[in-house]
Amino acid sequence: MILPVYTYGEKILEKPSEIVDLNDPTLPELISNMFDTMRNANGIGLAAPQIGINKRIIVVETKFLSSSNEEILFKEVFINPKIISYSDYKITTIEGCLSFPELQLSINRPLFIDVEWYNENKVYQCKLLSGLVSIILQHEIDHLNGVLFIDKISQEEKNKFLHDLKKIKQKKVKSKYLII
Numbered sequence: 576m577i578l579p580v581y582t583y584g585e586k587i588l589e590k591p592s593e594i595v596d597l598n599d600p601t602l603p604e605l606i607s608n609m610f611d612t613m614r615n616a617n618g619i620g621l622a623a624p625q626i627g628i629n630k631r632i633i634v635v636e637t638k639f640l641s642s643s644n645e646e647i648l649f650k651e652v653f654i655n656p657k658i659i660s661y662s663d664y665k666i667t668t669i670e671g672c673l674s675f676p677e678l679q680l681s682i683n684r685p686l687f688i689d690v691e692w693y694n695e696n697k698v699y700q701c702k703l704l705s706g707l708v709s710i711i712l713q714h715e716i717d718h719l720n721g722v723l724f725i726d727k728i729s730q731e732e733k734n735k736f737l738h739d740l741k742k743i744k745q746k747k748v749k750s751k752y753l754i755i
């Protein structure tokens with residue numbers, strides 16, 4: 576089921592989310608709704624608080640090119656994800672966020688992260704993630720901590736976007752998907 580996306584100004588986006596009980600019977604439906612909502616909005620990552628659910632769950636689905644130029648699909652559910660370590664090496668990329676329709680920001684983040692999480696089958700995972708997937712996951716884990724991508728830029732940089740942010744807060748922004 577496609578659900579509306581909570582946008583900037585909604586209090587749930589600024590609150591840390593709660594640890595998920597792996598035996599929570601509502602998880603399969605929640606995960607399915609998160610994929611539906613993300614795909615409908617053409618997103619590549621979504622955190623549960625973005626659909627108004629205060630739980631530490633993330634879905635990611637994106638395609639990227641391997642070093643041999645093959646298209647690879649990365650699709651994963653991250654339950655209770657935790658970043659164990661970050662690389663010193665950082666990279667700046669252009670990020671968007673479904674909770675900020677139309678806004679794009681240049682954000683600097685570590686290129687590699689070691690992450691542990693439980694997948695949708697409740698199986699423990701621990702992996703080194705890199706590149707686009709690493710950046711997406713850092714952005715989404717920030718959501719679980721109530722941190723937004725505008726919190727990652729300087730006040731000076733943020734001042735350039737005050738007008739856009741005000742428009743989003745007042746819900747006067749165009750979006751191709753349903754927003755709250």
Ligand code: CO
Binds near residue numbers: 671672673674714718
């Ligand atoms: Co986001």
